[in-house]
Amino acid sequence: MPSPSIQELLAQKAALEKQIADAQRSARADAIAKVKALMAEYGLTAADLAGRAPAAPKPEGGKKVAAKYRDPATGQTWTGRGLKPKWLTAALAAGKQLSDFAI
Incomplete structure (x- = not known):
């Protein structure tokens, strides 16, 4: 064959x-x-x-974060998140330390 x-x-x-x-x-x-x-x-x-549950609505505004730094002269605060505020940038440029403003 x-x-x-x-x-x-x-x-x-x-x-x-x-x-x-x-x-x-x-x-x-x-x-x-x-x-x-x-x-x-x-x-x-x-x-x-x-397998997804319906999305729950998110709360408006989110959570507030406690301030970590304060300007003793003006009382302005910064949480340590985002851009540094102008008052802190100016103070750091003048020779101060970030720890000088810690709360």
Whole structure:
């Protein structure tokens, strides 16, 4: 019995790959239909499947942060977050230390 030629084997491979792709498409379509039926039966949405709870509204304004530094001359304060205020930048340029203003 002669062995099949390369062209015959490639044709068989192509036919098998087509059968595999068709079977995968069919199985996927069946799975989608089952999922849709279950969703309809239980009243589920895509958001329910994602497992995310509805977002809770965030509180307005956020939390206040306690001041860490104070200018003894004016009483102005800085929390240590964000840009340094002009009064502190000027004092540091004049040779003062940040620790001089710690509360």
